[in-house]
Amino acid sequence: MPDTAMPILDVKGLETVFRTRGGDVHAVNSVDFHLRPGELLGVVGESGSGKSVTMMSLLRLLPSPPAEMRNGTVMFDGQDLLKISPEELRQVRGSRIGFIFQDPMTSLNPVYTVGFQLAEPLRAHLGMSKAEARARSVELLRLVGIPDPEQRLKDYPHQFSGGMRQRVMIAIALACDPKVLIADEPTTALDVTIQAQIIELVKDLRQKLGMAIIWITHDLGVIAGIADRVMVMYAGQVVEEGPVNEIFRDPQHPYTQALLKTVPAVRGPRAEKLQVIEGQPPIMHEAPDACSFRNRCKFAFDRCAEENPALAPVHMPGHRAACFLLDKASTKEPEAVHG
Amino acid sequence: MADVQPGTEAKAQAPLVKVRDLKMYFPIHSGLFRTHTGNIKAVDGISFDIMPGETLGLVGESGCGKSTVGRAILRLYDLTGGTVEINGFEIAHVDRDSLRSKRPMMQMIFQDPQASLNPRMTVASIIGEPLDEHMKLTANERLARIYELMDWVGLNREFAKRYPHEFSGGQRQRIGIARALALNPKFIVCDEPIAALDVSIQAQVVNLLEELQNRLNLTYLFISHDLSMVRHIADRVAVMYLGRIVEIASREKLFAEPLHPYTQALLSAVPEPDPESERNRRPIVLQGDVPSPANPPKGCNFSTRCPKVMDVCRQIEPGVYDFGEGRQVACHLYSESMTTTAEPTAGERTN
Numbered sequence: 001m002p003d004t005a006m007p008i009l010d011v012k013g014l015e016t017v018f019r020t021r022g023g024d025v026h027a028v029n030s031v032d033f034h035l036r037p038g039e040l041l042g043v044v045g046e047s048g049s050g051k052s053v054t055m056m057s058l059l060r061l062l063p064s065p066p067a068e069m070r071n072g073t074v075m076f077d078g079q080d081l082l083k084i085s086p087e088e089l090r091q092v093r094g095s096r097i098g099f100i101f102q103d104p105m106t107s108l109n110p111v112y113t114v115g116f117q118l119a120e121p122l123r124a125h126l127g128m129s130k131a132e133a134r135a136r137s138v139e140l141l142r143l144v145g146i147p148d149p150e151q152r153l154k155d156y157p158h159q160f161s162g163g164m165r166q167r168v169m170i171a172i173a174l175a176c177d178p179k180v181l182i183a184d185e186p187t188t189a190l191d192v193t194i195q196a197q198i199i200e201l202v203k204d205l206r207q208k209l210g211m212a213i214i215w216i217t218h219d220l221g222v223i224a225g226i227a228d229r230v231m232v233m234y235a236g237q238v239v240e241e242g243p244v245n246e247i248f249r250d251p252q253h254p255y256t257q258a259l260l261k262t263v264p265a266v267r268g269p270r271a272e273k274l275q276v277i278e279g280q281p282p283i284m285h286e287a288p289d290a291c292s293f294r295n296r297c298k299f300a301f302d303r304c305a306e307e308n309p310a311l312a313p314v315h316m317p318g319h320r321a322a323c324f325l326l327d328k329a330s331t332k333e334p335e336a337v338h339g
Numbered sequence: 340m341a342d343v344q345p346g347t348e349a350k351a352q353a354p355l356v357k358v359r360d361l362k363m364y365f366p367i368h369s370g371l372f373r374t375h376t377g378n379i380k381a382v383d384g385i386s387f388d389i390m391p392g393e394t395l396g397l398v399g400e401s402g403c404g405k406s407t408v409g410r411a412i413l414r415l416y417d418l419t420g421g422t423v424e425i426n427g428f429e430i431a432h433v434d435r436d437s438l439r440s441k442r443p444m445m446q447m448i449f450q451d452p453q454a455s456l457n458p459r460m461t462v463a464s465i466i467g468e469p470l471d472e473h474m475k476l477t478a479n480e481r482l483a484r485i486y487e488l489m490d491w492v493g494l495n496r497e498f499a500k501r502y503p504h505e506f507s508g509g510q511r512q513r514i515g516i517a518r519a520l521a522l523n524p525k526f527i528v529c530d531e532p533i534a535a536l537d538v539s540i541q542a543q544v545v546n547l548l549e550e551l552q553n554r555l556n557l558t559y560l561f562i563s564h565d566l567s568m569v570r571h572i573a574d575r576v577a578v579m580y581l582g583r584i585v586e587i588a589s590r591e592k593l594f595a596e597p598l599h600p601y602t603q604a605l606l607s608a609v610p611e612p613d614p615e616s617e618r619n620r621r622p623i624v625l626q627g628d629v630p631s632p633a634n635p636p637k638g639c640n641f642s643t644r645c646p647k648v649m650d651v652c653r654q655i656e657p658g659v660y661d662f663g664e665g666r667q668v669a670c671h672l673y674s675e676s677m678t679t680t681a682e683p684t685a686g687e688r689t690n
């Protein structure tokens with residue numbers, strides 16, 4: 001897809017704070033990103049880096065308190081999702097933006113049949129009759145590769161295996177033919193052989209339906225295989241963003257560089273010793289006023305403790321990173337040390 | 340990289356762990372009177388050796404019986420059948436008392452560092468607990484040992500008085516490792532020791548396990564569903580499917596040229612963090628789901644999903660074919676070229 005196409009989703013300056021008894025947690029700090037029609041944006045970053053909270057924030061799914069949305073605009077189809085009425089928002093959620101969330105609480109409801117859970121959004125959002133919704137539900141289950149769909153509508157979630165439940169979740173998210181699908185760790189709990197089935201399914205559905213997808217995962221291999229663009233998060237901020245090939249071939253942020261080295265390979269040469277990122281990510285009690293990665297960064301220098309680097313373009317178009325090293329002329333780490 | 344060099348006669352070494360025809364069934368009770376109506380055949384006749392100082396990786400789909408194997412060979416269950424020998428002692432059928440005296444030499448590290456540590460105990464008392472149970476130490480000796488263990492796993496001694504919730508996941512896993520090392524074990528079952536940890540922290544813990552192995556000459560059974568990590572840490576790898584080992588081989592052989600159709604599918608399904616090779620990778624996508632271990636298929640356990648299934652596979656259980664150098668495969672595809680084997684051979688030593 002052309003890099004110049006108008007984004008379908010454009011997020012700017014998103015900021016979310018949790019106010020808890022243990023103190024504030026600045027979970028999302030001035031996050032900017034966009035999604036173009038038909039593209040797949042992969043989101044990576046370690047646990048607690050704000051991937052889920054970012055997506056929940058833009059759909060206004062976080063209960064307040066404790067969540068406080070302090071700033072930001074989320075432009076979708078010409079509307080700011082943070083400003084529209086709750087009624088308009090409900091129309092967007094679940095019909096024009098589909099989502100599959102990581103949190104099992106928000107996934108399938110154990111007390112309703114799968115057929116009911118598929119038909120519900122179709123009737124509520126698209127005003128379908130019972131018969132129409134049923135026909136469409138059968139079609140959706142068939143689309144995601146569930147054998148015998150007419151029969152399976154009557155079944156409850158526990159009667160499906162883990163991989164099949166994930167297919168059902170995808171079917172529900174796709175029910176109203178959304179323009180955007182947000183999938184938060186949709187395969188993390190599955191075995192690799194089942195993950196491979198789901199990934200093939202999603203690739204196939206993209207071809208057929210052409211929606212744009214945001215896919216959150218901590219698995220860099222999955223991202224490499226399906227993403228067009230990648231966004232790397234650290235401590236509630238986007239630290240790097242760019243086309244998938246460049247992120248893997250020529251990462252610019254020291255965190256991205258280190259992250260790519262910690263993963264051993266299943267094919268190709270085998271490293272004798274694993275590279276590690278020493279230390280822990282920060283506890284985000286305050287809004288960052290310095291680089292959040294500096295305590296773990298091999299290249300940190302004075303300035304990194306004084307200001308917070310902004311996401312800025314690096315040599316190639318569409319590739320951005322937030323690191324002061326990039327202001328200096330030579331930015332690249334010396335050749336990787338093996339062994 | 341250690342290829343076997345022809346001519347250099349490897350000294351025949353006795354395995355530290357020797358498992359033969361291990362079976363672990365869980366009874367299913369149903370109906371009003373909870374009558375015994377069947378068995379979950381979680382582990383259904385598996386055999387392998389682990390040499391001293393070696394790491395055997397154990398991989399396979401969720402529910403295939405990996406944890407049950409680990410727990411059974413440490414005699415955390417009463418076995419349905421088979422024998423287990425650790426360091427020359429038969430432990431599968433001994434009574435509780437003689438088992439207790441063997442406990443120190445075999446330990447376990449668990450997946451969830453949070454759930455496996457008592458939240459109301461300090462780090463020092465968690466690590467010290469096995470010392471109190473099995474050794475008679477003075478207060479000073481005990482503390483010295485706790486500090487030594489904390490040093491080994493890279494925990495600051497100042498943390499001794501803290502509680503588990505005050506630590507990160509990676510640090511909690513270090514506490515679990517220190518505790519497992521307290522009694523100078525020879526053999527440690529690591530059951531998904533890094534699965535609950537973040538990618539950047541996983542490498543720290545794996546490196547620590549490797550360092551400790553070299554320093555203390557430990558032998559590991561490393562259970563994991565992360566094939567790239569298993570390739571990193573294991574000398575040999577056993578692949579399980581529905582309660583059976585379908586293939587066992589040295590790490591090099593298994594990853595370079597998997598022979599069992601399930602191993603082939605499993606390895607082909609692992610995505611690689613490299614967009615260019617990913618674009619051309621065509622995984623073998625298996626159809627359907629894993630059958631229930633309460634009702635395994637007739638013949639080969641993999642026959643319901645195998646892309647290379649033949650008629651014989653649905654009728655007769657495949658034999659175990661020996662390819663030499665510790666490589667064995669249970670699949671009818673090799674029935675013509677190979678002869679069956681009774682004894683699992685220990686693998687070539689790879690380091």
Ligand SMILES: Nc1ncnc2c1ncn2[C@@H]1O[C@H](COP(=O)(O)OP(=O)(O)OP(=O)(O)O)[C@@H](O)[C@H]1O
Nearest residue numbers: 018020025027046047048049050051052053054066
């Ligand atoms: N309800 C809440 N109350 C307080 N803090 C919260 C809450 N939900 C999330 N957080 C905090 O917000 C931060 C970002 O969390 P988030 O769930 O977005 O991380 P993530 O990147 O999705 O991690 P993971 O990979 O583990 O899913 C974390 O520090 C988390 O502890």
Ligand SMILES: Nc1ncnc2c1ncn2[C@@H]1O[C@H](COP(=O)(O)OP(=O)(O)OP(=O)(O)O)[C@@H](O)[C@H]1O
Nearest residue numbers: 365379381400401402403404405406407408564632
């Ligand atoms: N105590 C038990 N009672 C009854 N069934 C059990 C028991 N423990 C395990 N099982 C069953 O035995 C089979 C093997 O389980 P096991 O936990 O060994 O699998 P696993 O390979 O470790 O899976 P995972 O990768 O999910 O940890 C499963 O079907 C499981 O449900």
Ligand code: SF4
Nearest residue numbers: 639642645652670671
């Ligand atoms: S024995 Fe048959 S079904 Fe089983 S793995 Fe081999 S080819 Fe496939």
Ligand SMILES: [Mg+2]
Nearest residue numbers: 051052053102
């Ligand atoms: Mg999350």
Ligand SMILES: [Mg+2]
Nearest residue numbers: 405406407530
């Ligand atoms: Mg297990």
